[in-house]
Amino acid sequence: MPDELVAVTFDGHSLQARKGVKLIDALDDAGINVPRFCYHPRMSAVGMCRMCLVEVKGPRGVSLQPSCYIDVADGMEVFTESDAVKKAQHGVLEFLLANHPLDCPVCDKGGECPLQDQAFAHGSGETRFVEEKRHYAKPIPISRLIKLDRERCIQCDRCTRFADEVAGEPLIDFAGRGGTLRISTFSNVDFDSYFSGNVAQICPVGALTTTPYRFKARPWDLIQSASTCTQCDMGCQVSLQSSQNELTRMLGIDSDAINHSWLCDRGRFSTSEVNNVEHRVTRPRLKDQDGTVDVSWTKALRAAASTIKRAIDERGASAVAVLSGTSLTLEDTYAWAKLASDVVRTNAVDGAADVRIDGSLLLENPASINEALAARRLVLFNVDPKNELPVLHLRLRAAIRAGLRVVEVNAVPTDLTAIVDRWIPIDPGNLGTTIDSVVAALDGDLDDVVVMAGCRDRALGASLNTALLGELLSRVPRAKVLSGIAHGTNALAVGFAPSAPRGIRSISGVEPSMNADSIVAAALRGEIAVLVALDSDLMGLGLTEDELVSLSERTTVIALSSFESATTRHATIVLPMSAFGEQQGSTLNIEWRHLRLGRQVEPVGQARSAWMVATELASMLGDELGFMTLADITRELAQSGGILSGLGLHYFSERLDGPLFPLSRKEEIRMQRVLDPMATPGVASIERQGANFAAGNVVEPSESPGFAVGMGETPKSLPSAKSSAVARVIELEPLSEGEHWLSLVPRLYDSSPELLANPFLKLAIREPVLVVAPAVAEELGLEDGGHCRLVGAGSAEVTVRHAKDQTLFLALHGVTPATQQLLGDQSWVKVRVEKSNG
Amino acid sequence: MARFSDEMLSRAEELVALYPDPRSATIPLCHLAQEQDGYVTNEAMAHIAELVGSTAAEVQGTASFYDMLKLEPVGRYVIGVCTNIACMLRGAYELLENAEEVLDVPVGATTQDGLFTLEEVECIAHCDQAPAAQVNYRYFGPLDRQSFESLVSKLRSGELNEEVPPHGTLIRIRREAPAVIPMEEIDRNRAGEAE
Numbered sequence A: 001m002p003d004e005l006v007a008v009t010f011d012g013h014s015l016q017a018r019k020g021v022k023l024i025d026a027l028d029d030a031g032i033n034v035p036r037f038c039y040h041p042r043m044s045a046v047g048m049c050r051m052c053l054v055e056v057k058g059p060r061g062v063s064l065q066p067s068c069y070i071d072v073a074d075g076m077e078v079f080t081e082s083d084a085v086k087k088a089q090h091g092v093l094e095f096l097l098a099n100h101p102l103d104c105p106v107c108d109k110g111g112e113c114p115l116q117d118q119a120f121a122h123g124s125g126e127t128r129f130v131e132e133k134r135h136y137a138k139p140i141p142i143s144r145l146i147k148l149d150r151e152r153c154i155q156c157d158r159c160t161r162f163a164d165e166v167a168g169e170p171l172i173d174f175a176g177r178g179g180t181l182r183i184s185t186f187s188n189v190d191f192d193s194y195f196s197g198n199v200a201q202i203c204p205v206g207a208l209t210t211t212p213y214r215f216k217a218r219p220w221d222l223i224q225s226a227s228t229c230t231q232c233d234m235g236c237q238v239s240l241q242s243s244q245n246e247l248t249r250m251l252g253i254d255s256d257a258i259n260h261s262w263l264c265d266r267g268r269f270s271t272s273e274v275n276n277v278e279h280r281v282t283r284p285r286l287k288d289q290d291g292t293v294d295v296s297w298t299k300a301l302r303a304a305a306s307t308i309k310r311a312i313d314e315r316g317a318s319a320v321a322v323l324s325g326t327s328l329t330l331e332d333t334y335a336w337a338k339l340a341s342d343v344v345r346t347n348a349v350d351g352a353a354d355v356r357i358d359g360s361l362l363l364e365n366p367a368s369i370n371e372a373l374a375a376r377r378l379v380l381f382n383v384d385p386k387n388e389l390p391v392l393h394l395r396l397r398a399a400i401r402a403g404l405r406v407v408e409v410n411a412v413p414t415d416l417t418a419i420v421d422r423w424i425p426i427d428p429g430n431l432g433t434t435i436d437s438v439v440a441a442l443d444g445d446l447d448d449v450v451v452m453a454g455c456r457d458r459a460l461g462a463s464l465n466t467a468l469l470g471e472l473l474s475r476v477p478r479a480k481v482l483s484g485i486a487h488g489t490n491a492l493a494v495g496f497a498p499s500a501p502r503g504i505r506s507i508s509g510v511e512p513s514m515n516a517d518s519i520v521a522a523a524l525r526g527e528i529a530v531l532v533a534l535d536s537d538l539m540g541l542g543l544t545e546d547e548l549v550s551l552s553e554r555t556t557v558i559a560l561s562s563f564e565s566a567t568t569r570h571a572t573i574v575l576p577m578s579a580f581g582e583q584q585g586s587t588l589n590i591e592w593r594h595l596r597l598g599r600q601v602e603p604v605g606q607a608r609s610a611w612m613v614a615t616e617l618a619s620m621l622g623d624e625l626g627f628m629t630l631a632d633i634t635r636e637l638a639q640s641g642g643i644l645s646g647l648g649l650h651y652f653s654e655r656l657d658g659p660l661f662p663l664s665r666k667e668e669i670r671m672q673r674v675l676d677p678m679a680t681p682g683v684a685s686i687e688r689q690g691a692n693f694a695a696g697n698v699v700e701p702s703e704s705p706g707f708a709v710g711m712g713e714t715p716k717s718l719p720s721a722k723s724s725a726v727a728r729v730i731e732l733e734p735l736s737e738g739e740h741w742l743s744l745v746p747r748l749y750d751s752s753p754e755l756l757a758n759p760f761l762k763l764a765i766r767e768p769v770l771v772v773a774p775a776v777a778e779e780l781g782l783e784d785g786g787h788c789r790l791v792g793a794g795s796a797e798v799t800v801r802h803a804k805d806q807t808l809f810l811a812l813h814g815v816t817p818a819t820q821q822l823l824g825d826q827s828w829v830k831v832r833v834e835k836s837n838g
Numbered sequence B: 001m002a003r004f005s006d007e008m009l010s011r012a013e014e015l016v017a018l019y020p021d022p023r024s025a026t027i028p029l030c031h032l033a034q035e036q037d038g039y040v041t042n043e044a045m046a047h048i049a050e051l052v053g054s055t056a057a058e059v060q061g062t063a064s065f066y067d068m069l070k071l072e073p074v075g076r077y078v079i080g081v082c083t084n085i086a087c088m089l090r091g092a093y094e095l096l097e098n099a100e101e102v103l104d105v106p107v108g109a110t111t112q113d114g115l116f117t118l119e120e121v122e123c124i125a126h127c128d129q130a131p132a133a134q135v136n137y138r139y140f141g142p143l144d145r146q147s148f149e150s151l152v153s154k155l156r157s158g159e160l161n162e163e164v165p166p167h168g169t170l171i172r173i174r175r176e177a178p179a180v181i182p183m184e185e186i187d188r189n190r191a192g193e194a195e
Ligand code: SF4
Pocket: A152, A153, A154, A155, A156, A157, A158, A159, A160, A183, A199, A202, A203, A204, A205, A207, A208
């Protein structure tokens, strides 16, 4: 719907403005820049700083009014350059600077600081304040990641507003009043939030800085490229910045389709793990009877190729298995998928071990993130955005505040449960009525429904998860689906996983049919001769270290990895892989949007891209993958007939966020990227300072004011999973005496090799916690803070917490190698609870 | 000295119930905490946050805004000597100096025995009795060295216990929710009026 317009007069020019927007936005639209500090386009206006004063004509003459705080109105007459406005700007700046330390030369914000810039542009250049300025202890760590230099603060309320309004975690607030107003945490309660880094990004001065970036670089020394965070499949748009061949920081770009400028800390600070050379695999190495030796790439690849060849010749192609982790680029994934299916011809591949759902359900009628947030009803099905797709949690919170009606379907409540319309538990004791309740909660409003479907709860088997979702979709047939899987979209799209159905596959050779669990089980039985672990730690699949050792004795493990892990320690052949920021390419996010990855630094040591390794291995195996460059892969994917048909890098020049796939999907683009140096200092200001850019990688707003993308035809119709194999309600085998249902849900900071390599984030790793409904705890005699032992397929020792939310039974928070031991292959995990002696 | 005692907790819960939004009870609960401990302790702020559904940082943000809510320990009697214009003209600064000598503490400090905290305050609207002072917000004046000394010794001896309760005690906070009037009754009364 086109915006309604009103007639206005700005500085004597008659113009039209969008009705209902803030005056400051209307002025921006008209190309008139008004200085500002507190106003942030993604947060509510507060009128705190008074920097944006303009003169507005009213019935009683002109008066100074904050343009960020008033709505534009028909017939409004505004003056932004009058003497009164100038005087007001001088006054406000002088006032703000009165107590400001002016320590720009040692301040991290210097060079990209809105206060500095606006003091130059609008200040009077003189101060009349000769008194002693205020002093505070500094810097104050308000969390492990954020430091506060109080005297630089201009009390704009951005950080506190972010914490309260956007993140919903008001752990920082103003304390005091007047001249001693200051940002403060409470006593010893840290600003412990998944989203804390955003406050440093939006602080308009150098009062809040991140520990990893503090004193690391000067902004004018940074070079940057547009990229996409790959820590989860939200695909947040970032400016990746580096200095002297080291990644220095990541800033969120305001992509209207995806992240609205926010990032989570897992993503923002992932640069620190890439930089941590001690935890990186830097050179190829082989293990033989004498121990481990560093070798050349050629030697390592020859060894790998001959092992694979021998395995195929002696034991057949299925004796070669490929397990892949989740940080591979789309191109890497495709190259390996093609190698496995067309060259090795094995069916034992799984690049999406975390996807425990039938991929075709996710693609039949896909919704974009913005469509999901604008739907009349959104059903969150078995997904925990905060822990799996963190920035989506922020987008959802904003949408819910704006009136989005959400029905949440989960076995264990999430941090959204308190603010959604309805929470419907998936109760293993009463599965039959789950979907009935969901449909009932939609109040017959079945027309504009989006279902966001995930596989959060590890205790739910893939078939049960698929069956429940299938039933829901068949009861709400017009529902669109947004994928809620946090990792593995690339693998699904190219068909590099058994959970990827035919219709979306881009490779045509041997189809994957063994999943990660069956591959690992076969390997433990000695049925796999060669196991290629692509950026994947086998311990993350529920193996114990002992099992890993015995597995690696029977199976040749080839590990291609960026980070050292238990798997690289025990593998026979270890190959260094380039990490995030070290290679170009592209990736897909949950809405099947094609996003670019920027290369900002050279790979450490001898690390190479996974697709190159695949290409070389193929030729050593006497075959060719048929591509020499990334562009060859793109071209091949474009013609593959899968959902990526029509793929092309040229779309990035039309639309920086990239197109949605399949290309037949239409999308209204309301706003191109906003690179507002006042909203996100550091993204645009670097460009302004004329630093160089990696060619073809420029971060810049597009010229075109907004257009609808809609290109090409749908490649082929997708298979209908909901009409076919979907079983009706599954009956679980009831519990026997002493057994309990268990849920196992992930947290953002669950131990993984990458996280352990991150010196800052590894401190956030916590032991798994068993949250127990109070009634169950009483029945089992489990004390709050005590310990117990869970016995399922394996066993695990865990700490107990009594639930403060609607947890129904036993909810184990924390997916770690230890807790995954509990999972078997049943539809829902059952455990026995033993008091621990400790 | 900590979270609300059982008795205080039930009063706190009553206060929370007075408001449609529990957060509105933040300031009354801070006063209650001050009545219990003489000042608003960290533990009390954390407890208040639980009771009104906010975070301790927010409670601290609110409490630290107001001069009448103390976040640090103060004496049983907080003596505020006014030095604003009317009092100043009538010798407020001398009175303040005398107070410092009598109590043997500088402005802003608390006596060793924890009985008195001395403050300098702006006009307390007791100008007709200038130079004036307040003790736990009860007014005294006009004061000179002698009458100040006698005020202090009366406070010490407990002679003024009735008049000046310990710091933090606020009668106004002792409020009770009126009995809920059923809607039907209101309707009935209205109907009656209309006739
Ligand atoms: S710390 Fe920064 S963001 Fe927060 S109020 Fe101060 S100036 Fe604003």
